[in-house]
Amino acid sequence: MAEHYKPVKYKAWEMTLKERFQEFYPPLSEREAITEANRCLYCYDAPCLTACPTHIDIPTFIKKIATGNVKGSAKTILESNLMGATCARVCPVQELCEGACVLNDEHKPIAIGRLQRYATDYAIQRDFKFFKKGKPNGKKVAVIGAGPAGLSCAGELAKQGFDVTCYEKKPLAGGLDTYGIVVFREPIEVSLREVKMIEDLGVNIKTNVEIGKDIKLEELVDQYDAVFISIGLGAVPQMEIPGENIPGVLDGLEFIEETKTMPLDQIKFGKRVAVIGAGNTAIDAATISRRLGAERVMMVYRRSEAEMPAYHFEYEFALGEGVSFMFLTQPIAVIGDKQVEGLKCVRMDLGEPDASGRRAPVPIPNSEFVIDCDMVIKAIGQKKYTGFMDALAKLGIGSVKGYIKIDLKTNRTDHPKIFAGGDCVRSQGEASTVMAVQDGKIAAQAITAQLVGEAAKKQPVSASVR
Amino acid sequence: MANLEIDFCGIKSPNPFWLASAPPSNSAYQVQKAFEQGWGGAVWKTIGAPVLNVCNRYGTIDYKGSKIIGLNNVELISDRPLEVNLKEIAETKRNFPNHAVIASVMVESTKQAWQDIVKRVEETGADGFELNFGCPHGMSERGMGAAMGQVPEYTCMVTEWVMDVATKPVIVKLTPNVTDIVQPARAAVKGRASAVSLINTINSIIGVDLDTFEIRPNVGGKGGHGGYAGPAVKPIALHLLSAVASDPEIQKAKMPISGMGGVETWRDALEFILLGATSVQVCTAVMHYGFRIVEDMIDGLSNWMDERGYTSIDQLIGKSVHRISSFGDFDLGFQTVARVDPAKCIQCNLCFIACNDAAHQCIDMKDLKFKGEPNERPYPVVREEDCVGCDLCSTVCPVDDCISMVEINTGRPHITWNELVKTKPEVLEWDSMEEYRKHAKIHIH
Ligand SMILES: Cc1cc2nc3c(=O)[nH]c(=O)nc-3n(C[C@H](O)[C@H](O)[C@H](O)COP(=O)(O)OP(=O)(O)OC[C@H]3O[C@@H](n4cnc5c(N)ncnc54)[C@H](O)[C@@H]3O)c2cc1C
Ligand SMILES: Cc1cc2nc3c(=O)[nH]c(=O)nc-3n(C[C@H](O)[C@H](O)[C@H](O)COP(=O)(O)O)c2cc1C
Ligand code: SF4
Numbered sequence A: 001m002a003e004h005y006k007p008v009k010y011k012a013w014e015m016t017l018k019e020r021f022q023e024f025y026p027p028l029s030e031r032e033a034i035t036e037a038n039r040c041l042y043c044y045d046a047p048c049l050t051a052c053p054t055h056i057d058i059p060t061f062i063k064k065i066a067t068g069n070v071k072g073s074a075k076t077i078l079e080s081n082l083m084g085a086t087c088a089r090v091c092p093v094q095e096l097c098e099g100a101c102v103l104n105d106e107h108k109p110i111a112i113g114r115l116q117r118y119a120t121d122y123a124i125q126r127d128f129k130f131f132k133k134g135k136p137n138g139k140k141v142a143v144i145g146a147g148p149a150g151l152s153c154a155g156e157l158a159k160q161g162f163d164v165t166c167y168e169k170k171p172l173a174g175g176l177d178t179y180g181i182v183v184f185r186e187p188i189e190v191s192l193r194e195v196k197m198i199e200d201l202g203v204n205i206k207t208n209v210e211i212g213k214d215i216k217l218e219e220l221v222d223q224y225d226a227v228f229i230s231i232g233l234g235a236v237p238q239m240e241i242p243g244e245n246i247p248g249v250l251d252g253l254e255f256i257e258e259t260k261t262m263p264l265d266q267i268k269f270g271k272r273v274a275v276i277g278a279g280n281t282a283i284d285a286a287t288i289s290r291r292l293g294a295e296r297v298m299m300v301y302r303r304s305e306a307e308m309p310a311y312h313f314e315y316e317f318a319l320g321e322g323v324s325f326m327f328l329t330q331p332i333a334v335i336g337d338k339q340v341e342g343l344k345c346v347r348m349d350l351g352e353p354d355a356s357g358r359r360a361p362v363p364i365p366n367s368e369f370v371i372d373c374d375m376v377i378k379a380i381g382q383k384k385y386t387g388f389m390d391a392l393a394k395l396g397i398g399s400v401k402g403y404i405k406i407d408l409k410t411n412r413t414d415h416p417k418i419f420a421g422g423d424c425v426r427s428q429g430e431a432s433t434v435m436a437v438q439d440g441k442i443a444a445q446a447i448t449a450q451l452v453g454e455a456a457k458k459q460p461v462s463a464s465v466r
Numbered sequence B: 001m002a003n004l005e006i007d008f009c010g011i012k013s014p015n016p017f018w019l020a021s022a023p024p025s026n027s028a029y030q031v032q033k034a035f036e037q038g039w040g041g042a043v044w045k046t047i048g049a050p051v052l053n054v055c056n057r058y059g060t061i062d063y064k065g066s067k068i069i070g071l072n073n074v075e076l077i078s079d080r081p082l083e084v085n086l087k088e089i090a091e092t093k094r095n096f097p098n099h100a101v102i103a104s105v106m107v108e109s110t111k112q113a114w115q116d117i118v119k120r121v122e123e124t125g126a127d128g129f130e131l132n133f134g135c136p137h138g139m140s141e142r143g144m145g146a147a148m149g150q151v152p153e154y155t156c157m158v159t160e161w162v163m164d165v166a167t168k169p170v171i172v173k174l175t176p177n178v179t180d181i182v183q184p185a186r187a188a189v190k191g192r193a194s195a196v197s198l199i200n201t202i203n204s205i206i207g208v209d210l211d212t213f214e215i216r217p218n219v220g221g222k223g224g225h226g227g228y229a230g231p232a233v234k235p236i237a238l239h240l241l242s243a244v245a246s247d248p249e250i251q252k253a254k255m256p257i258s259g260m261g262g263v264e265t266w267r268d269a270l271e272f273i274l275l276g277a278t279s280v281q282v283c284t285a286v287m288h289y290g291f292r293i294v295e296d297m298i299d300g301l302s303n304w305m306d307e308r309g310y311t312s313i314d315q316l317i318g319k320s321v322h323r324i325s326s327f328g329d330f331d332l333g334f335q336t337v338a339r340v341d342p343a344k345c346i347q348c349n350l351c352f353i354a355c356n357d358a359a360h361q362c363i364d365m366k367d368l369k370f371k372g373e374p375n376e377r378p379y380p381v382v383r384e385e386d387c388v389g390c391d392l393c394s395t396v397c398p399v400d401d402c403i404s405m406v407e408i409n410t411g412r413p414h415i416t417w418n419e420l421v422k423t424k425p426e427v428l429e430w431d432s433m434e435e436y437r438k439h440a441k442i443h444i445h
Helices: A028-038 A045-052 A058-066 A070-080 A086-091 A112-125 A148-159 A188-200 A217-223 A252-261 A281-293 A313-322 A386-394 A435-452 B028-037 B081-094 B111-120 B153-167 B182-190 B231-245 B248-253 B266-274 B286-288 B291-308 B350-358 B394-395 B417-423 B430-440
Strands: A141-143 A163-167 A203-206 A226-229 A248-249 A272-276 A296-300 A324-327 A329-336 A340-353 A359-363 A370-371 A377-378 A419-421 B006-008 B011-013 B017-019 B042-047 B058-063 B066-073 B100-106 B128-132 B170-173 B195-198 B202-204 B226-229 B257-260 B279-284 B337-339 B362-364 B379-382 B402-406
Touching: A028 A112, A045 A419, A045 B226, A058 A070, A058 A112, A058 B028, A058 B291, A070 A086, A070 A248, A070 B291, A086 A112, A086 A188, A086 A435, A141 A217, A141 B350, A148 A163, A148 A188, A148 A226, A148 B028, A163 B362, A188 A203, A217 A226, A217 A386, A226 A435, A248 A252, A248 B017, A252 A281, A252 A377, A272 A281, A272 B011, A281 A296, A281 A313, A296 A329, A296 B337, A313 A324, A324 B028, A340 A377, A419 A435, A435 B362, B006 B279, B011 B100, B017 B291, B028 B042, B028 B081, B028 B291, B042 B081, B042 B111, B042 B128, B066 B231, B066 B286, B081 B100, B081 B111, B111 B153, B128 B153, B153 B170, B170 B182, B195 B231, B226 B231, B231 B248, B231 B257, B231 B266, B257 B417, B266 B279, B266 B291, B279 B286, B286 B291, B337 B379, B337 B394, B350 B362, B350 B394
Parallel strands: A141 A163, A141 A226, A163 A203, A226 A419, A248 A377, A272 A296, A272 A377, A296 A324, B017 B042, B017 B279, B042 B100, B100 B128, B128 B170, B170 B195, B195 B257, B257 B279
Antiparallel strands: A329 A340, A340 A359, A340 A370, B006 B011, B058 B066, B066 B226, B202 B226, B337 B402, B362 B379
């Protein structure tokens, strides 16, 4: 049965709280999907396929939607990317596949992300199982951290017959896909179903186990034939400004996590919220605040629009949600006694380029002012796990700018048994789910080649003919 | 996964998908590449008489933004030397022993020429022959191709010449450019052919350039009829296939049929199989997208079969043939009316204007106040007592499942036209027809 056109309410203030946290883009109806799929030219040597870090065979999966072979379409996607349902929702497609679509010049690009969601949702709703655990090859691998990098690596290894145990310190697996992606981009169920799919492949996921605390890293290295480290990054760092610990100052990641795991009406939010930072987390925290009911949300960023790390489409989305931006503004103190009352800032100018190559912000003397607010959310990046890095250094593993150093072709660290991937190795390039998935895949291939040999190594990366 | 293997009068193929004799099967390079990508067989581009080709040999119809819904060509048979083709056919068969390699042949109409080429092809190890009695242009003017296929006696004669010397299965490829395709098909049976294939291309002219008045395709200022193929010809091909597949004489001969004409996806292929084809050939879709389309043909067909519990192609071949009937045997008492679902209706009113201008004026625009919104536009509502159930409105409706044709029981007698004229021959006069209608509660306004 086809789905039908449903009227969409675009204005947040016309929606109930629950509606505001539904997925922002409604699913494509069957007709929409087929019409869009038929618009795809089915390019040969298509640039979208190259632009996708996991090299999903995009023209093939779209063609399969057009011919009504939606099951085959989902399989084509998942063969290259086990987290295809998440990536369909969270990938910055404008920068990746859709940005590379040849129709950008001609017309408008194909809605690849939404078609991918259509196919993967179809498979999830029907509970198709595409992959099986491989014939046991007698080798054991430990995966530390069950985010997209860890899950992808674990799943690919299980398909090859490895006995995989995945250790996760949180109560739920999925990493930031579970806890960090705002619900109106990805409901938590989507991530948890992917976790289930990996478990169905025979991967043993042990939650509430922190490596380095509950179990020593060295023990794993001794007990397993290989270890894959995918611990991501930690909490939001201190801003090192006065007043930072006053009640009402929140960690952006924790705030987002609440919207994923708590009943929406129990989440505390400010009437006037200042969000510090201008990356993905900051945008997410700001838009969530608006959707929870905050009347004014200001993003405070010490550099200008040109330097902000958020994608342009995120910026546009936030503007559309009624978030206002204060660029060239540096917070210098949180004001308040028992509760946040304001954020003291100083205005900035752009000076000479700094180490990051971006023009450095310099304070304008005597330009201090106070933003009236009752909540401050800090979203200025994520800390690196320094303790863990120290443990790795003891094993002779090097680092780059606080990230784990790896060989890019194999994701192997300086230690022959230890591999790593995801945000904890992302010293360059965009930290994103799809890059994490690809790291997991590369490491799984390298581990297979190293422990089982060349013959079994290659995973299908494009359409395979049976 | 379902087993897609087929046995086509002794020719084994890993799946029913074959390249049709055409540019995609022109050389060893192409055919072997196609096999590597999953094609189960190939009918080699027709070899035989020496020819010369022209440029601008294709013309296409694009329809509302979609490219190539139909493709016309004035290409002839292979223009590569016969020796080269024979060598490459042999090499291909050697490299792909489990795939179907079939040589399409066409020579001038002498017994000697046909029997010579058959013997030479047999030396290549090819699995069988396809006799090209269908090429509608260029070759037919030279007394070959369609000129053979359009005269059943010639079809039979040449088939017999070939059968006298061939040791491998022989497929007769039929032309659609005839009044009744069953006649040449029966001629193939009479000539002892092992199988038939259809359709070759349909006579056509693609269009006229409104600036220059030139014909498309335009060969240096001139044009002429060429062969039409591609998605647009599929309904015609399905009809001709079903006519052959449901003919008692063909059925008695138990001849396998290779179907083609407009196949682009596994769904198209499945329709051909359900109407009696054992293998399905493809040309235009490969010319448009390349060999890679076969991956979804295999995957889509086997997923469909798995979902429905079919395990082999044999279980599907000809499954719809028994439903092929004719007007005289349709149930005149089968009655449907259209029903519009206001919950799905987007109020484009295409159904209203179609019924009003081109059917029976039985859709009204009514203020249903369905959503209860202010200024709500009226909805199309079918006056069921006047609806003749013609199905036009539901075919123009752009929304899936919005207008359904609902079967109703009006107490009309379930009788066919043939039965009616047998029992009441008087209905062939208008007066009695009117009387019968009154009696049978058939109202026409
Ligand atoms: C707010 C926010 C929004 C984002 N939005 C997007 C987006 O829209 N699109 C996009 O592509 N990317 C987005 N990202 C980035 C993306 O989420 C990450 O790049 C991706 O999750 C990295 O995957 P990972 O597996 O490396 O790490 P993570 O997802 O962080 O997973 C690491 C896992 O390891 C666990 N762990 C850590 N230490 C230990 C230990 N010692 N023992 C056991 N387990 C441990 C953690 O609990 C966690 O579950 C966003 C990130 C944030 C913070
Ligand atoms: C360019 C072109 C060349 C063809 N050449 C031959 C040929 O040499 N011999 C032959 O038997 N059929 C030939 N055909 C007909 C095809 O084999 C096939 O019967 C027809 O194209 C219908 O299939 P389609 O709709 O998949 O293209 C040709 C068709 C095209 C389009
Ligand atoms: S398809 Fe190839 S051979 Fe034909 S006109 Fe184009 S370039 Fe020339």
